[in-house]
Amino acid sequence: MASLDIESDGPRRDFPGRRWLSVVLRGLHLAAVIWLGAALLGAPAARDPAGAWWVFATGALLFALDLWNRPQHLRQWAGMSMLLKLALVTLMLAAPEAELILFWLLVIWSAVFSHAPASFRNAPVFGH
Secondary structure, eight states, rough: OOOOOOOOOOOOOTTTTTTHHHHHHHHHHHHHHHHHHHHHTTTTSSSHHHHHHHHHHHHHHHHHHHHHOOOGGGBBHHHHHHHHHHHHHHHHOOGGGGGGHHHHHHHHHHHHHTTTHHHTTTTTTTOO
């Protein structure tokens, strides 16, 4: 795959505090994922769909922040990956009988994709 200069892959917007907002949202998102996983594995946490809703809400907010910061994000593999993950969380809410396998698919996909080379994650889905 051709090298991609991720610093010049399109326009970026910013505002004071955006980075810290992203850090806080990522922390909340991680806590929500842990809460959901604990509930799915039978921990004494409340057994309701609130964990999945928090995962969806914090993930959607992170995605919106990324899209605002980098409008081209949706045309890159990273943006497509986020849409897939949000769709799978929605499926967890709609099909509780499949939530455990969907949870593990999401965890594995997220780990692999987030550690993939930036040249892949930020590459355009449909060419240039």
